[in-house]
Amino acid sequence: MDPDPSPDPAPPPPPAADEATTALDALSLRAAADLPPDFAAPEIDEDDDDEGYATAASRGGSSTAAWKEEMEGLEEDAYGDAGPPSPSSSGYAGERGSSLASSGIEEEPDAATPPHAPGAEDWARGKKHADEDDASASWRKRKKHFFILSNSGKPIYSRYGDEHKLAGFSATLQAIVSFVENSADHIKFVRAGKHQIVFLVKGPIYLVCISCTEESFEGLRGQLELMYGQMLLILTKSVNRCFEKNPKFDMAPLLGGTDAVFLSLIRAFSWNPATFLHAYTCLPLAQPTRQAASAVLQDIADSGVLFALLMCEHKVISLVGAQKATLHPDDILLLANFILSSESFRTSESFSPICLPRYNSMAFLYAYVHFFDENTYVTLLTPRSDAFYDLKDSRARIQDVLLKSNVLLEVQRSLHENVLRVEDVPVDLSSQPTSPPAQSSEMAIGGPAGLWHFIYKSVNLDQYVSSEFALPIKSPKEQKRLYKAYQKFYASMHDKATGPHRTQFRRDEDYVLFCWITQDFELYAAFHPLADKTQAIKTCNRVCQWIRDVENKVFVYGESTLAWQYHHCWGDM
Amino acid sequence: MGCSSSLPASNAGGIGNINNDNSATDSKNLKLKLVLLGDSGVGKSCIVLRFVRGQFDPTSKVTVGASFLSQVLALEDSTTVKFEIWDTAGQERYAALAPLYYRGAGAAIVVYDITSEESLNKAQYWVKELQKHGSQDMIMALVGNKADLHEKRTVSSQDAQEYADRNNMFFVETSAKTADNINQLFEEIAKRLPRPTPPS
Numbered sequence: 001m002d003p004d005p006s007p008d009p010a011p012p013p014p015p016a017a018d019e020a021t022t023a024l025d026a027l028s029l030r031a032a033a034d035l036p037p038d039f040a041a042p043e044i045d046e047d048d049d050d051e052g053y054a055t056a057a058s059r060g061g062s063s064t065a066a067w068k069e070e071m072e073g074l075e076e077d078a079y080g081d082a083g084p085p086s087p088s089s090s091g092y093a094g095e096r097g098s099s100l101a102s103s104g105i106e107e108e109p110d111a112a113t114p115p116h117a118p119g120a121e122d123w124a125r126g127k128k129h130a131d132e133d134d135a136s137a138s139w140r141k142r143k144k145h146f147f148i149l150s151n152s153g154k155p156i157y158s159r160y161g162d163e164h165k166l167a168g169f170s171a172t173l174q175a176i177v178s179f180v181e182n183s184a185d186h187i188k189f190v191r192a193g194k195h196q197i198v199f200l201v202k203g204p205i206y207l208v209c210i211s212c213t214e215e216s217f218e219g220l221r222g223q224l225e226l227m228y229g230q231m232l233l234i235l236t237k238s239v240n241r242c243f244e245k246n247p248k249f250d251m252a253p254l255l256g257g258t259d260a261v262f263l264s265l266i267r268a269f270s271w272n273p274a275t276f277l278h279a280y281t282c283l284p285l286a287q288p289t290r291q292a293a294s295a296v297l298q299d300i301a302d303s304g305v306l307f308a309l310l311m312c313e314h315k316v317i318s319l320v321g322a323q324k325a326t327l328h329p330d331d332i333l334l335l336a337n338f339i340l341s342s343e344s345f346r347t348s349e350s351f352s353p354i355c356l357p358r359y360n361s362m363a364f365l366y367a368y369v370h371f372f373d374e375n376t377y378v379t380l381l382t383p384r385s386d387a388f389y390d391l392k393d394s395r396a397r398i399q400d401v402l403l404k405s406n407v408l409l410e411v412q413r414s415l416h417e418n419v420l421r422v423e424d425v426p427v428d429l430s431s432q433p434t435s436p437p438a439q440s441s442e443m444a445i446g447g448p449a450g451l452w453h454f455i456y457k458s459v460n461l462d463q464y465v466s467s468e469f470a471l472p473i474k475s476p477k478e479q480k481r482l483y484k485a486y487q488k489f490y491a492s493m494h495d496k497a498t499g500p501h502r503t504q505f506r507r508d509e510d511y512v513l514f515c516w517i518t519q520d521f522e523l524y525a526a527f528h529p530l531a532d533k534t535q536a537i538k539t540c541n542r543v544c545q546w547i548r549d550v551e552n553k554v555f556v557y558g559e560s561t562l563a564w565q566y567h568h569c570w571g572d573m
Numbered sequence: 574m575g576c577s578s579s580l581p582a583s584n585a586g587g588i589g590n591i592n593n594d595n596s597a598t599d600s601k602n603l604k605l606k607l608v609l610l611g612d613s614g615v616g617k618s619c620i621v622l623r624f625v626r627g628q629f630d631p632t633s634k635v636t637v638g639a640s641f642l643s644q645v646l647a648l649e650d651s652t653t654v655k656f657e658i659w660d661t662a663g664q665e666r667y668a669a670l671a672p673l674y675y676r677g678a679g680a681a682i683v684v685y686d687i688t689s690e691e692s693l694n695k696a697q698y699w700v701k702e703l704q705k706h707g708s709q710d711m712i713m714a715l716v717g718n719k720a721d722l723h724e725k726r727t728v729s730s731q732d733a734q735e736y737a738d739r740n741n742m743f744f745v746e747t748s749a750k751t752a753d754n755i756n757q758l759f760e761e762i763a764k765r766l767p768r769p770t771p772p773s
């Protein structure tokens with residue numbers, strides 16, 4: 001089915017709210033009739049600061065012999081010897097609820113804390129509002145829900161509330177999917193009043209987002225794809241086999257203790273442009289500093305490590321892959337999110353199985369993770385399960401070099417100083433000796449021509465840089481709104497039905513948004529709503545020139561051939 | 574990269590185990606690979622962090638995969654023991670990986686929470702697994718953690734002690750929060766460590 005509202009002969013998810021109600025009623029499931037009316041009325045913004053968080057240790061803890069067998073049996077399976085399933089062979093039959101019972105509800109530590117400080121706050125500790133279920137008024141008013149469920153309707157994950165109590169609701173979602181699939185069709189989304197219910201079916205696993213945030217279908221679907229990717233990073237796609245053996249397999253315990261990971265990813269949807277740009281960002285560093293880091297990582301990669309990444313929070317300092325292996329930007333995003341949201345990585349060095357879904361969704365790699373300081377960490381990925389001591393030695397070598405060449409110090413300095421500010425966009429002195437008289441004094445805030453913010457993505461490098469937010473969009477709420485506007489803009493620029501487009505200029509009461517896409521880059525810029533179009537476009541040209549001037553500082557270059565191609569492209573512009 | 578090459582441990586053999594081969598010890602400086610196993614949330618990481626760093630952090634930090642820490646303990650007989658500790662994740666999805674960490678280990682601490690009978694069940698599962706697949710001369714300790722929460726106790730010391738005796742383990746109740754019995758636990762393991770016979 002198409003996301004556009006053109007009529008479809010098959011029984012589609014109807015676009016209108018009342019029709020949706022009828023369709024849901026037809027499924028005659030308990031929760032179905034409640035759905036549309038309850039999803040009206042004032043919503044609770046997920047980032048409103050009055051929320052409390054449960055500090056629960058984990059929800060898992062239950063034994064899932066099927067998974068263990070899956071993990072152990074795979075090796076034999078590879079030789080074509082798939083043994084019969086015997087899910088009851090485990091020596092213990094644990095139940096849920098064995099995790100820490102001492103948890104309580106805590107107020108969010110600091111209402112003013114922006115979501116930009118990953119791992120810094122305690123919000124990432126556990127499940128949000130675990131006491132809620134679909135009967136709670138507060139649960140129904142949440143602006144954006146995420147669910148993961150199995151194709152038998154078993155809940156696997158819910159952003160809000162306790163999965164167990166949401167069994168009925170999950171069954172409803174499952175029924176909607178199978179209702180449409182029974183007519184040999186696939187559900188993409190349902191619109192019900194202000195709400196959009198977006199579905200993503202991945203084999204035996206269904207992902208659903210219920211949102212009234214006015215985000216685009218493409219945007220929400222992209223977020224569900226990342227949720228799925230995050231799940232694969234933890235479990236690999238081999239979890240599907242558990243469902244083949246037992247369709248009623250309860251998968252939720254396998255994700256025990258990972259609430260913070262998903263919560264942090266959902267937060268990233270509203271502050272991290274990497275979630276929709278499918279590009280990563282680098283920490284700006286002087287070329288020699290980065291080269292020192294890259295050289296030692298390259299050394300390590302040549303000695304049997306598949307990928308070596310040095311990162312500061314979500315920003316890449318250097319990354320190196322063995323031979324032809326390349327890392328997809330989404331994998332970098334999901335890996336960094338996993339590491340930064342799991343506090344235990346900061347406590348000591350770790351060795352953990354991790355799957356890079358875009359690299360190989362079926363197999364685990366082993367990740368050696370070590371934090372050099374509060375926010376700088378190295379991740380070494382290898383297919384060898386016995387490589388820990390080798391990687392530990394490699395890390396010591398890396399640490400030596402980083403200390404000797406002052407890389408860690410430079411990283412800290414860059415973190416605080418090396419930001420791209422719109423105020424620093426060079427003014428073209430030759431054509432514009434003074435600022436245009438037409439500009440109001442308001443316009444003087446921010447960069448030239450009322451520039452408030454920009455994101456520049458290099459298509460060839462899969463990397464982006466973004467400016468610091470100018471004063472008018474300093475608050476996290478404003479920033480979140482701008483990112484949502486960018487996301488919509490991104491979706492419309494890349495719309496397969498009408499695009500792709502080269503430029504778009506849009507003015508509304510909040511901003512002027514300008515987007516420019518070429519073979520080599522994508523530029524997204526936000527200006528004061530009264531910005532002059534000609535001046536804005538001139539400014540965008542200058543931003544592009546400026547980025548070219550500092551490209552060695554703000555981007556990471558891979559092998560020399562890649563860099564050559566890249567410069568070759570620049571030459572054509 | 575094939576599917577089979579990068580899978581976590583299998584009991585069918587042929588798996589790599591994490592083992593530092595330079596376990597060369599002289600009679601005065603011993604080295605011991607130790608693994609902690611148990612249900613999630615029983616306090617394995619807290620026990621290790623109390624022993625290694627003398628710290629206790631009440632906020633629970635779910636361990637991912639396994640963490641590696643080391644600590645040197647000096648004994649009264651002027652020997653030192655360097656503990657290389659694998660603090661494993663209690664989550665179910667990592668259960669299949671455990672052999673990776675306990676293979677080649679000289680000692681194992683199986684932890685349960687004295688306020689949770691369920692966690693003792695899981696501890697018993699780990700004991701069975703170690704008896705089946707661990708090395709023969711492995712020193713095994715059964716540890717009831719959270720002893721400070723005695724008013725919420727559901728597992729009696731006697732039951733645990735009897736179980737430990739039956740399985741040739743030593744038993745101790747600890748509190749990572751109050752540091753009660755933590756050092757004693759590691760000292761006891763160190764004492765039981767077989768001393769290499771000095772070359773004649």
